[in-house]
Amino acid sequence: MPDVILFISLCASQQVFDMGDGETSNHSEVTDFILVGFRVRPELHILLFLLFLLVYTMILLGNIGMMAIIMTDPRLNTPMYFFLGNLSFIDLFYSSVIAPKAITNFWSQSKSISFAGCVTQLFLFALFIVTEGFLLAAMAYDRFIAICNPLHYSVQMSTRLCVQLVAGSYFCGCISSVLQTSMTFTLSFCASRVVDHFYCDTRPLQRISCSDLFIYNMVSFSLSTIIILPTIIVIIVSYMYIVSTVLKISSTEGRKKALSTCTAHLGVVSLLYGAGFFMYLTPDRFPELSKVTSLCYTLITPMLNPLIYSLRNKDVKESLRKLLKKKIALFSSFLLVVS
Numbered sequence: 322m323p324d325v326i327l328f329i330s331l332c333a334s335q336q337v338f339d340m341g342d343g344e345t346s347n348h349s350e351v352t353d354f355i356l357v358g359f360r361v362r363p364e365l366h367i368l369l370f371l372l373f374l375l376v377y378t379m380i381l382l383g384n385i386g387m388m389a390i391i392m393t394d395p396r397l398n399t400p401m402y403f404f405l406g407n408l409s410f411i412d413l414f415y416s417s418v419i420a421p422k423a424i425t426n427f428w429s430q431s432k433s434i435s436f437a438g439c440v441t442q443l444f445l446f447a448l449f450i451v452t453e454g455f456l457l458a459a460m461a462y463d464r465f466i467a468i469c470n471p472l473h474y475s476v477q478m479s480t481r482l483c484v485q486l487v488a489g490s491y492f493c494g495c496i497s498s499v500l501q502t503s504m505t506f507t508l509s510f511c512a513s514r515v516v517d518h519f520y521c522d523t524r525p526l527q528r529i530s531c532s533d534l535f536i537y538n539m540v541s542f543s544l545s546t547i548i549i550l551p552t553i554i555v556i557i558v559s560y561m562y563i564v565s566t567v568l569k570i571s572s573t574e575g576r577k578k579a580l581s582t583c584t585a586h587l588g589v590v591s592l593l594y595g596a597g598f599f600m601y602l603t604p605d606r607f608p609e610l611s612k613v614t615s616l617c618y619t620l621i622t623p624m625l626n627p628l629i630y631s632l633r634n635k636d637v638k639e640s641l642r643k644l645l646k647k648k649i650a651l652f653s654s655f656l657l658v659v660s
Contacts, residue, residue: 351510353433358426358519359612370427376620377420383627384413386641394640400478401467404460405630407487408589411456412623415449418442419619423519439521444502446520450597450618451548452494457590458552459486464586465559468579469566497548504540508532517608522615524605545601556590585629592622 359369391397391406422442426432434442466477505523508530518525523541527534563583570576596617605611631637 351514353435354439355515356432357517366427373424376624380416380623384409387627390640400463400483403483411449411453412626416623418445419520442521444498447501448494448498451497452490454552455490455493458555461556461559464583469562588629589626
């Protein structure tokens with residue numbers, strides 16, 4: 322993975338350098354970018370710093386806690402929790418690509434990020450966000466099998482298939498990220514290196530590009546369609562069958578039990594895709610609105626996902642309760658020994 326990022330960075334740097342030699346008056350070699358962040362009064366930077374720090378701390382605690390619960394409780398050794406553990410891993414890492422730099426920039430005067438750092442940030446964010454989209458589709462398929470074909474669930478959702486679905490999600494994310502990052506950083510950038518955003522994203526980087534963006538936008542749109550459309554189709558079709566099956570269940574309690582995990586999954590899907598569609602399908606006329614929307618899927622969604630699944634899931638709540646009791650017992654024993 323580091324070799325891939327280095328390769329993309331070197332190729333992009335060479336492209337910018339070549340263009341700088343050819344058209345010195347219009348282009349210059351870009352060695353770093355400046356992340357503007359939020360255009361607010363300086364006295365509000367402390368408030369935003371504390372807010373970002375609080376949200377990121379909750380992301381760390383929530384997702385690391387979720388992974389710890391799933392890995393330590395044998396009862397959660399099922400396909401659904403295998404996918405959920407990977408979802409927490411992805412949320413943890415793609416928010417960590419964005420949050421630390423954004424938090425640091427609230428105190429920094431320069432707010433700069435190196436060219437290689439910007440490439441790395443965009444590459445890793447695109448990798449994890451696309452992987453999450455495919456993983457959510459795999460989770461929808463898992464719920465479809467569990468509710469619509471429960472007698473064959475253990476056979477159809479085998480360990481091998483689950484690993485293949487997760488590995489395939491990462492593979493699709495990696496391919497998409499390589500293509501998107503390569504296209505973005507082979508654009509030529511003007512003398513301005515100011516990125517009007519709090520992280521390196523495609524839209525704000527396009528704004529400071531001197532290149533003709535028609536072909537870039539067409540390829541980017543086609544790539545997005547190839548990525549997003551299959552995942553949405555899988556999710557929609559899966560839930561059409563799930564709803565049809567649930568409506569046939571006679572007891573109210575049975576319907577509630579069948580839909581208990583589905584509602585949590587739908588909540589996560591709605592947060593991620595809703596914010597993403599609003600961000601990338603609306604005109605790029607209001608940069609500040611784009612920044613606020615970006616917060617939904619870069620920080621808010623990773624923070625809420627563990628809460629959504631833990632609050633809606635009895636098994637997770639029971640495992641958390643047992644884990645806390647065990648930790649409290651160990652701490653009490655330690656205090657007794659010390660005293």
